[in-house]
Amino acid sequence: MKFGTKLIHNGNEIDPTTGSLSIPIYQTSTFHQFDIEKFGKYDYARSGNPTREALENTIAQLENGVKGFAFSSGMAAISSVLSLFSAGDHIIICEDVYGGTFRIATKVLNRFGIEFTFVDASNLQAIESALKLNTKGLYLETPSNPLLKITDLNGAIKIAKMNDVIVIVDNSFLSPYFQKPLDLGADIVVHSATKFIAGHSDVIGGLAVVKSEELAKDLYTIQNSFGAILGPQDCWLTLRGLKTLKVRMDVYEQTATKLAGWLQEQEEVEEVYYPGLKNHPGHSVHFDQATGGGAVLSFTLKTLEQTTRFLQSVENVAVAVSLGGVETIVSYPVKMSHAAIPKDVRERLGVKDTLIRVSVGLEDIEDLISSFQKALSL
Structure with missing residues (x-):
């Protein structure tokens, strides 16, 4: 089965x-x-x-x-x-x-x-x-x-x-x-x-x-x-x-792959982390043990000011703790998921103040890219 x-x-x-x-x-x-x-x-x-x-x-x-x-x-x-x-x-x-x-x-x-x-x-x-x-x-x-x-x-x-x-x-x-x-x-x-x-x-x-x-x-x-x-x-x-896990994850992965690829091409973006990208460290290892790249990706912007503007202005998403919902959830790890980790440890690990995590939802990719593009251009 x-x-x-x-x-x-x-x-x-x-x-x-x-x-x-x-x-x-x-x-x-x-x-x-x-x-x-x-x-x-x-x-x-x-x-x-x-x-x-x-x-x-x-x-x-x-x-x-x-x-x-x-x-x-x-x-x-x-x-x-x-x-x-x-x-x-x-x-x-x-x-x-x-x-x-x-x-x-x-x-x-x-x-x-x-x-x-x-x-x-x-x-x-x-x-x-x-x-x-x-x-x-x-x-x-x-x-x-x-x-x-x-x-x-x-x-x-x-x-x-x-x-x-x-x-x-x-x-x-x-x-x-x-x-x-x-x-x-x-x-x-x-x-x-x-x-x-x-x-x-x-x-x-x-x-x-x-x-x-x-x-x-x-x-x-x-x-x-x-x-x-x-x-x-x-x-x-x-x-x-x-009951809908498979259909949700299939759509999430398709959207996450497109969004990660688009983010890589943006001059405001410094780094993109997503297992589905061929240049992601461990990409081949990942696909030896998993069948998909998943719905979560992270990216860094060049400055803290850009990061703050993006988080305060991005539309048609939830800026929130957590992930995995039908809505795209944009998180700020240093103040959300990883706030419990001391700053010096976070920085040593590469969890920067300019890092943004995205859990892709079921929105149309065109609308999602449009929202991100608008927030990045401010």
């Missing part, structure tokens, strides 16, 4: 009780037990809910994993996954990482005795050099946020497996449509479901999918203990959004 069909027909799309083509929203906190000696499948909604289960089963199938988990936010998913590790463990993280992930590592989990090392994961030697005797995890984003750096997943996973290291991949930028890290050997995939999975800027949610029954058991214990679960209404919205 191909991916587009699997989005619609995966065994979780029909309510088994009524035949409804939309899984009901089970808006309940608890479930009656008909036999006190033998409880039913559900007892308390933190531990399990039929609407959430349908979403969790669906994302597990789409990522080719053993078990899926739905959380109250992307950061709840990431934090829960990182809580699989214990005091004294060492985790290697790609340095060009989402600011929230940087914050949970450096402000929270380090207080519990978990050690983190940030490396340029696009350089496999840097990953290998960071290994320690107590290294237990490798956390990757590819493409990374916001510079779209590419990590060779096959190479990184090979290094990790030789050293008995768990590999976690944040797949939010590409979704399981364009990339399946578990198929490449990763152990856990995480998503901000807020982004392309739900896809309509109306849900805050997170997802994780694991490759083994052992990890599934451990992560369920954390999910049930913390209780940071996604509510049934948001699970239903996410299931609805998932």
Whole structure:
């Protein structure tokens, strides 16, 4: 079964009780037990809910994993996954990482005795050099946020497996449509479901999918203990959004490719970052492990004044935090997604004050280019 069909027909799309083509929203906190000696499948909604289960089963199938988990936010998913590790463990993280992930590592989990090392994961030697005797995890984003750096997943996973290291991949930028890290050997995939999975800027949610029954058991214990679960209404919205993932991502990629190419030709633009461009570092590696360039690109302008004018004047887009909606979202990483990262670290990583990130939406490309051209010419 191909991916587009699997989005619609995966065994979780029909309510088994009524035949409804939309899984009901089970808006309940608890479930009656008909036999006190033998409880039913559900007892308390933190531990399990039929609407959430349908979403969790669906994302597990789409990522080719053993078990899926739905959380109250992307950061709840990431934090829960990182809580699989214990005091004294060492985790290697790609340095060009989402600011929230940087914050949970450096402000929270380090207080519990978990050690983190940030490396340029696009350089496999840097990953290998960071290994320690107590290294237990490798956390990757590819493409990374916001510079779209590419990590060779096959190479990184090979290094990790030789050293008995768990590999976690944040797949939010590409979704399981364009990339399946578990198929490449990763152990856990995480998503901000807020982004392309739900896809309509109306849900805050997170997802994780694991490759083994052992990890599934451990992560369920954390999910049930913390209780940071996604509510049934948001699970239903996410299931609805998932059904159009393929068609949305196809259009996004076509538009992003055209916009990135156009931006490269503009004299006001200094640099364009997009995996779909043939001159993007890691382009060939990316297309060895992914089937598309995705919807996210970044670019830098020559001056801070130009950057400010662009952000204040660009029309027919949302200037906002986040990405993955049907509307084009223009973000300013230094004050939004990466504000939690100290300025000196941002600058060392290349996250400049003149960097703009774009999540392409469903607008016509002609209108999008016209809006960008007008904002750039001011």
